[in-house]
Amino acid sequence: MNSIQEQMRARARELLTEGTVQMVIGWEKGTFWYLSPPTFVTAPEDCDRLVWDEFCTNNLAKYLLDYKHTEDKIAIFVKGCDARGIVRLLQDNQIDRERVYLIGIKCPGVKDGRQAAALGEEKRKEVPLAEKCRFCTHPEPVVYDELLVPDGGEALREAAAAAEGRFAEVEKVEAMNPDERYAFWTAAYDRCLRCYACRNICPACNCRECIFDRSQSGWCGKQMNRSENMFFAITRAMHVAGRCIECGECERVCPEGIPIMTLNKKIIKDLNELFGEYEAGVDLEALPPLGQYKLDDPDEFH
Amino acid sequence: MLKIAKDKLPELLKAWAINAAVFVPQEKGGTRVFQPWDGQPSLTLDGGNTLEPPKDLFFPRTETMYRYEVQGKEAGVTEIPTFDGKMVLVGVRSCDARSFLIMDDVFLTKGYVDEFYRRRRENTRVVALACTQNAPTCFCTSFGIDPGRAEGVDVQMWPVADGYLLEPITAAGRELLDQAGELLTATDTAPPPAAVPGLVVDVTGVTEKLQGMFEHPYWTAVSRKCLGCGACTYLCPTCHCFDIQGENRGNSGYKFRCWDSCMFSEYTRMAGGHNPRPSKKERLRNRFLHKLQYFPERYGKFACVGCGRCLDRCPVNVDITRVIREVKEVAL
Ligand code: SF4
Ligand code: SF4
Ligand code: SF4
Ligand code: SF4
Numbered sequence A: 001m002n003s004i005q006e007q008m009r010a011r012a013r014e015l016l017t018e019g020t021v022q023m024v025i026g027w028e029k030g031t032f033w034y035l036s037p038p039t040f041v042t043a044p045e046d047c048d049r050l051v052w053d054e055f056c057t058n059n060l061a062k063y064l065l066d067y068k069h070t071e072d073k074i075a076i077f078v079k080g081c082d083a084r085g086i087v088r089l090l091q092d093n094q095i096d097r098e099r100v101y102l103i104g105i106k107c108p109g110v111k112d113g114r115q116a117a118a119l120g121e122e123k124r125k126e127v128p129l130a131e132k133c134r135f136c137t138h139p140e141p142v143v144y145d146e147l148l149v150p151d152g153g154e155a156l157r158e159a160a161a162a163a164e165g166r167f168a169e170v171e172k173v174e175a176m177n178p179d180e181r182y183a184f185w186t187a188a189y190d191r192c193l194r195c196y197a198c199r200n201i202c203p204a205c206n207c208r209e210c211i212f213d214r215s216q217s218g219w220c221g222k223q224m225n226r227s228e229n230m231f232f233a234i235t236r237a238m239h240v241a242g243r244c245i246e247c248g249e250c251e252r253v254c255p256e257g258i259p260i261m262t263l264n265k266k267i268i269k270d271l272n273e274l275f276g277e278y279e280a281g282v283d284l285e286a287l288p289p290l291g292q293y294k295l296d297d298p299d300e301f302h
Numbered sequence B: 001m002l003k004i005a006k007d008k009l010p011e012l013l014k015a016w017a018i019n020a021a022v023f024v025p026q027e028k029g030g031t032r033v034f035q036p037w038d039g040q041p042s043l044t045l046d047g048g049n050t051l052e053p054p055k056d057l058f059f060p061r062t063e064t065m066y067r068y069e070v071q072g073k074e075a076g077v078t079e080i081p082t083f084d085g086k087m088v089l090v091g092v093r094s095c096d097a098r099s100f101l102i103m104d105d106v107f108l109t110k111g112y113v114d115e116f117y118r119r120r121r122e123n124t125r126v127v128a129l130a131c132t133q134n135a136p137t138c139f140c141t142s143f144g145i146d147p148g149r150a151e152g153v154d155v156q157m158w159p160v161a162d163g164y165l166l167e168p169i170t171a172a173g174r175e176l177l178d179q180a181g182e183l184l185t186a187t188d189t190a191p192p193p194a195a196v197p198g199l200v201v202d203v204t205g206v207t208e209k210l211q212g213m214f215e216h217p218y219w220t221a222v223s224r225k226c227l228g229c230g231a232c233t234y235l236c237p238t239c240h241c242f243d244i245q246g247e248n249r250g251n252s253g254y255k256f257r258c259w260d261s262c263m264f265s266e267y268t269r270m271a272g273g274h275n276p277r278p279s280k281k282e283r284l285r286n287r288f289l290h291k292l293q294y295f296p297e298r299y300g301k302f303a304c305v306g307c308g309r310c311l312d313r314c315p316v317n318v319d320i321t322r323v324i325r326e327v328k329e330v331a332l
């Protein structure tokens, strides 16, 4: 059987042996059965570390920034959302297309690791789709140099993703009155640790100097309190406005379970209503709505 | 041995709440954290350890240290009244109980006493709860911690079918139980067997090995996947780094201290821009060396209690038990 995982290992080995690339970024098995974290392979004999299973959740695109100033060419496996992350970085001139080799995977959707841990390995089949995959509209990579297809035919999604419900959480918050909304967001962000995991995993967060790493500037205080936490939340949401690819990684990695995607999706919804439908990281040529200027700009922002 | 029925526990907490703020693990937005107990009758003491460690109660995320005001050529400083309330923490697990002893070393020994920490710590009674079950990420026993009996606490509790067994450990603990009156009954029930965490790592020799590994290429390899976020340090019961900054408005302002993390670039950035820990390689290395080498060298104990919080919440599964194993294996 020529599974995706076997092809993955074989192709990685070939590319490293030929010297086409100096590093392959993929996933490996982690501490527990429900974890398949990122891994970085530089030697052909280590390629058997690579795995492909339902817990290959991490979006790998962001790691390319770590190698921005090296000469190496890097091969990276891309699911649908990883590929959109790549487009995001290309559009922002963060990476050089010539220096990355993209191996696409048609993604059947990944599973929720946290719920997997709670269910136990006997119930592996019952683990639900990860939240971030529920509304994914591009499980096939939008950009790649080669595409892995399993021998048994095309990978099928176990649960069809639908755009329906994509904004359900946003609508719930929109339906609240201002006091309820204030209570909702302050309760969420009062818990925020300002650990910045959400920022650090995000392919749209690629500023060389982040405002939150400059506490002396006086823009955002380092106090973990309500006003600074809210300022952090809103600032980060606005900084990824129009550029967020909805990979859901920020919300997934938040140790405090803060509904970050509800904030991101509110902005996406508003942008769609104001400037027309736009999906970030899908089309390299389509400029983000807030990254271009048009004479007929609606010139208003809610 | 004393025993309390499950449905009587709120009454005991109520008795303690007369003189102190009582903190118990509670659900908050889908996560479990120590929260002030406000008298609700249903308690969820038995739901595993809390997401956040209880360190926040002695060493708050953010704490104002003093206020100042400048008028013409005069400057005045107003002290912030130090905490003098009393606290009772109920349901502290053995791993976190050990972490208090580690924090005590940092804030109370070697010739400097941190008043902010001392006041809270001295005014707090700790009621530990034994673990009869563990999460897959728990590895406390690797550090010689007994999940069935905590160190340095005032009262030890064990869960039993219809209630809890209680044993006073210190005089203060005895006083707490004296307040219980009729609620407690004497029993000869034996404590239930402690949890047996399946995750085990042999830590012997790791400090000595690390002493010769500062420049080892292992740190490059292990740090590649790290995101350089603060999740591991902020959720760690023994991480205690802080920053001191000021908030100034016109002629007055205040100084505060807040948690900081060695995983951030700003942590070691100096005036002028030089950064002696320029990349995540140096930062991740620091985190592990601090826990496994520097702390043992200075205080004779590891600064990890095996609570597994970092392992549980790290977005990319940086696993300290794996690091310890790999460190012991790499060739020097
Ligand atoms: S903001 Fe969140 S969902 Fe959007 S690109 Fe960043 S990590 Fe992905
Ligand atoms: S990941 Fe969550 S807790 Fe951490 S900074 Fe982001 S919102 Fe706050
Ligand atoms: S080890 Fe994990 S939690 Fe810690 S900084 Fe790195 S990615 Fe974040
Ligand atoms: S390093 Fe990890 S396992 Fe050890 S005490 Fe800190 S959070 Fe717990």
Ligand code: SF4
Pocket (backbone or CB within 6 Å): B048, B049, B093, B094, B095, B096, B131, B133, B134, B135, B138, B139, B140, B141, B146, B147, B195, B197, B305, B306, B307, B308
């Ligand atoms: S690490 Fe040990 S003491 Fe801590 S919660 Fe787990 S079993 Fe209990």
